[in-house]
Amino acid sequence: MSLLIKVEGLNKRYGNKHALKNVNFEINKGDPVALVGPNGAGKTTLFSILCGYIPYDSGNVSILGESPSIAAVNQTFSALPQDAQLDPKYSIESQLKFYAQLQGFSTKQSVIEAHKVLDMVGLEDNYKVKPLELSHGMRKRAAIAQSLIGSPQLVILDEATAGLDPKHAKDIREIISNLSNEITFVLSSHDLSELERLCDQVLYLENGELKEHQTLTSKDDFNYLTLRMKQHSDSFVKEVSMLPSVQNVSQLQGKEYLISYTQLDNTEPFDITFLKYCHKQNWIYSQLVNGKTLENQLF
Amino acid sequence: MLSHFSSSRVWTITLFELARLFASKRGLIVLAAFSCLWFLIFTYIIGSAAEFITSESFKALAQQAFGKLNLLALLEWELPELSVYWIISAYLLPTFAILFSCDQTCSDRERGTLRFILLRTSRPELLYGRFLGQVLILAILIFITLIASLLFSLLNEQTVSFGSLSLSFSILLKLIIISLPFIAGMTLINVFVKSAKMSLIVYFLIYIGSAIIINLMTRFVMDLSFLFYLFPGEQIESVVGFESNYVNNYIIPLTQTVVYLALAQFIFKRSSL
Numbered sequence: 001m002s003l004l005i006k007v008e009g010l011n012k013r014y015g016n017k018h019a020l021k022n023v024n025f026e027i028n029k030g031d032p033v034a035l036v037g038p039n040g041a042g043k044t045t046l047f048s049i050l051c052g053y054i055p056y057d058s059g060n061v062s063i064l065g066e067s068p069s070i071a072a073v074n075q076t077f078s079a080l081p082q083d084a085q086l087d088p089k090y091s092i093e094s095q096l097k098f099y100a101q102l103q104g105f106s107t108k109q110s111v112i113e114a115h116k117v118l119d120m121v122g123l124e125d126n127y128k129v130k131p132l133e134l135s136h137g138m139r140k141r142a143a144i145a146q147s148l149i150g151s152p153q154l155v156i157l158d159e160a161t162a163g164l165d166p167k168h169a170k171d172i173r174e175i176i177s178n179l180s181n182e183i184t185f186v187l188s189s190h191d192l193s194e195l196e197r198l199c200d201q202v203l204y205l206e207n208g209e210l211k212e213h214q215t216l217t218s219k220d221d222f223n224y225l226t227l228r229m230k231q232h233s234d235s236f237v238k239e240v241s242m243l244p245s246v247q248n249v250s251q252l253q254g255k256e257y258l259i260s261y262t263q264l265d266n267t268e269p270f271d272i273t274f275l276k277y278c279h280k281q282n283w284i285y286s287q288l289v290n291g292k293t294l295e296n297q298l299f
Numbered sequence: 300m301l302s303h304f305s306s307s308r309v310w311t312i313t314l315f316e317l318a319r320l321f322a323s324k325r326g327l328i329v330l331a332a333f334s335c336l337w338f339l340i341f342t343y344i345i346g347s348a349a350e351f352i353t354s355e356s357f358k359a360l361a362q363q364a365f366g367k368l369n370l371l372a373l374l375e376w377e378l379p380e381l382s383v384y385w386i387i388s389a390y391l392l393p394t395f396a397i398l399f400s401c402d403q404t405c406s407d408r409e410r411g412t413l414r415f416i417l418l419r420t421s422r423p424e425l426l427y428g429r430f431l432g433q434v435l436i437l438a439i440l441i442f443i444t445l446i447a448s449l450l451f452s453l454l455n456e457q458t459v460s461f462g463s464l465s466l467s468f469s470i471l472l473k474l475i476i477i478s479l480p481f482i483a484g485m486t487l488i489n490v491f492v493k494s495a496k497m498s499l500i501v502y503f504l505i506y507i508g509s510a511i512i513i514n515l516m517t518r519f520v521m522d523l524s525f526l527f528y529l530f531p532g533e534q535i536e537s538v539v540g541f542e543s544n545y546v547n548n549y550i551i552p553l554t555q556t557v558v559y560l561a562l563a564q565f566i567f568k569r570s571s572l
Contacts, residue, residue: 053414054571073303073421084411089323095415101311102419146415 002029003064004077004154004184005050010059012045012208019045021208023059027201029153032176032185034195036294037205043188044082046205047158050186051079063154075103077154078147082162082188085139086131092118092142093127096149103150117145122171137164144172148179156186161194173198196294223247223262225271226289226296229255233283243277245270258296308420309428316432317439320399333395337444340387341451348383373541377463380455384448385470389539392441392474393532396481397502399440400433402495403486404567409493414572422567426486430560433482434475441474473548477538480531480552483559490567506530531555 005027012020019042027033037043048054049061052068063071071077086095093114100110118127121141131139140163147155157176161169169191176185176198189195195202204211229236232255240249240259245267247260261270271290278285320326373382404425407413416425445467449459485498488505492498509530516523527533534547 048572051414051418053417055569069417069421070303072418073305073424075419078418079414081411081414084414086415087407087410087412089319089325094318098311098315099415099419102308102416143415147418 003027004029005186006060006062007050008060010046010049010056010061012042012049012054012056019208020049020056023205023208023210025203025210027154027184027186029184031200032180032187032198033201033203034199034294035186035188035203035205036190036192036195041205042208043205044158047079047082047156047188050156051081053081075150076152077156078149078152079156080143080147080158080160082158084143086142086146088130088132091128091130092123092134092145096142096146099146100149105150113149117148118142120148120175121145122168137168140164141168141172144175148175148183152183154184154186158188159190160187161189161191169194192294202294202297223260224292225259225261225274226252226287226291226293227257227259227285228287229257230284230286231255236283239281240274240277243274245273252296258292303421304424305420308424309431312416312420312425312428313432313435316429317435319432320436329399333440337447340391341447344387345380345383345448345451346455348379376466377460378449378452378457380448380452380457381463381466381470384445385541386539388441388444388470388474389477389535392437392478393481393535395440396433396437396478397485397499399436400430400482400485401489401498401502403429403433403489405489405492405494405498408572411572417572423564426490426564426567427560430482430486433485434479437478437482438471438475441471441478445471473538473541476549476552477532477535480555480559483556483563484531487559487563487566490563490570529555 003026005025007023007025010020010023011018023042023046035043035046045054049056050063050068052072061068064074064076066074066076086092093111096114096117097107097110100113101107105113115124115127118124121144123138123141123145126134126138126142131142134142140160144157144160147157160176161172164172173194176187179185180198185198187195187199233239236257237249237251240246240257243261245261245264247262249260250258252258259274263270267273271288275288320330373385376382404413407416413425420428449463449467452459452463485502488498488501492501510527513523513526528551531552534551537544537547
């Protein structure tokens with residue numbers, strides 16, 4: 001596995017506020033990585049340091065073995081900075097072409113590259129349009145397009161789908177999913193279900209401190225089922241608790257339940273047993289998650 | 300860090316600066332205003348002043364007046380239009396330099412556009428690319444007005460000799476050098492203000508405020524007039540006589556330019572975006 005990002009003992013203060021406290025983590029080439037945390041946790045500060053936009057007080061940050069500002073110049077990574085906007089005076093094509101030229105593309109190739117990335121985000125009919133003539137969602141997609149110029153090894157996306165309608169948010173998720181074989185994405189978002197779908201590794205920031213979580217691959221999580229029922233049943237918790245292998249059943253919120261169980265040797269897999277039981281009881285469920293949801297892991 | 304400095308990226312940024320002026324609506328409006336102003340200057344100042352300078356009645360008076368102002372050399376010029384153009388430009392172009400270059404990085408930084416650009420280039424490359432872009436824009440504008448001045452002389456039924464062409468090149472070079480510290484001063488102010496308007500306000504506040512303070516200190520405390528050399532344009536009065544004074548012609552404006560740019564780079568490299 002090749003190491004893409006290495007952060008050691010990172011500290012950043014804004015006056016009296018300790019925005020990042022001794023943050024340590026590594027990101028290797030591979031599946032998308034999520035960075036989550038409540039507002040003010042330090043996500044954007046961390047992203048800004050990774051991109052070389054703001055200086056840090058102490059610690060080490062390296063991207064592919066280089067400092068962030070040098071890694072940016074070497075075009076080994078790209079990013080979608082939160083709230084950054086393209087220049088309203090020029091067409092998105094001319095700006096992306098300019099960025100491609102800065103990345104070493106010739107004048108002719110830069111036009112092709114600009115068109116390629118705009119096509120990828122569904123803006124093929126808007127090459128000549130200026131940013132202010134686009135909707136908020138389209139502007140966001142144009143900003144995502146700039147991060148894909150030149151096929152970087154690593155792309156950092158800060159709130160990539162914030163403000164997008166469900167269809168275009170889905171399109172962006174599909175783009176990330178499709179490109180994740182070639183590009184390692186680091187994503188921040190408040191939409192945990194989105195991150196859960198895309199990411200394997202989760203970095204959780206709270207009050208400037210980092211807690212690392214593994215989703216799906218964590219062995220503990222295979223002993224949980226998260227179930228969302230269509231209808232509420234008063235006896236659900238009591239009856240499921242009676243099933244063999246079940247350790248505990250707890251109601252999370254509304255019609256959502258967390259079932260912990262132990263898989264007994266030489267017996268039918270518990271999820272099959274459970275689904276048969278649901279069918280027998282005529283319980284209709286809307287979603288079954290193998291493990292805890294990211295939301296339940298973090299909060 | 301120097302090994303990460305790419306002149307081709309600087310040149311790409313410089314060329315995009317040209318597009319910012321010559322291919323944008325705002326830039327074209329500015330150019331139209333610039334052209335109108337110069338049309339008026341040519342029609343009502345250069346034309347009539349050149350005619351006046353060549354008249355015999357003016358020459359005796361001018362010998363005395365221009366002598367005091369160290370402008371005698373200008374009376375020897377073959378084309379009087381060039382003399383008038385040079386004097387007007389030497390005093391007027393710094394203002395144009397300030398106005399044209401007042402938004403080098405500030406609005407892009409405020410909007411976040413710099414964050415996209417700095418994912419592909421280093422901060423010094425961006426700073427120098429934008430600075431060179433402004434220099435190139437001004438050089439093009441000086442070149443155009445200089446050509447217009449020569450055409451104006453032709454229209455007045457004068458012949459443009461090789462000597463006048465060589466003199467025009469010298470004027471172009473001197474005007475660019477006069478403008479350099481003004482543009483570099485704006486590069487410096489741009490790294491800490493948030494808008495083009497604010498950069499102009501800060502520029503004039505620093506310029507006028509410092510002049511008042513230095514004058515007061517010189518008058519009532521001690522001679523601090525040497526501090527005027529910290530500010531661009533101090534040497535213009537000496538340069539306008541077109542004498543071969545290397546300190547005034549080159550060393551002062553170029554040193555100011557280098558110092559402003561070095562300060563701008565120092566601050567910009569450490570600033571948060």
